[in-house]
Amino acid sequence: MQIQVFMGNAGDGKTSKLQGVQDRLDFTGESAPIIQAGAYGEDGLLEILEVRAAGGQREILVDDCSRQQILRVLEWQSCVEHEPDFEGLVIHLARKD
Incomplete structure (x- = not known):
């Protein structure tokens, strides 16, 4: 498992580095929606990560x-x-301001 943390503008689903990753995944047909961490507590975020990973x-x-x-x-x-x-x-994580 690899984790990348991006700093900078976040919170709108258009973080430039995340958007670049999403564009690449869209091109390869592997994309899934960006998880908005603000909608989850710490445990909830871990649960959604586990669900996504278990789903392949x-x-x-x-x-x-x-x-x-x-x-x-x-x-x-x-x-x-x-x-x-x-x-x-x-996992690509963008930190909020």
Whole structure:
């Protein structure tokens, strides 16, 4: 599992770096909607990440993350990184201003 954290303008689903990733995924036909982290608490965000990964999504985009949500995702990564369900998973997190 790989986690990338982007800093900068977020919260509108159009974070430039996330948008570039989404455009690339749209081109390859692998896209899924950007997760708006503001709609979830820390545990809820981890749950949606697990659901997406279990459903076979290998690249997940998350916008509007709080510092605490990012820290929780990084902690979660260390707990699940050796589980086969998360093999090859890439999560892109954009931190809110």
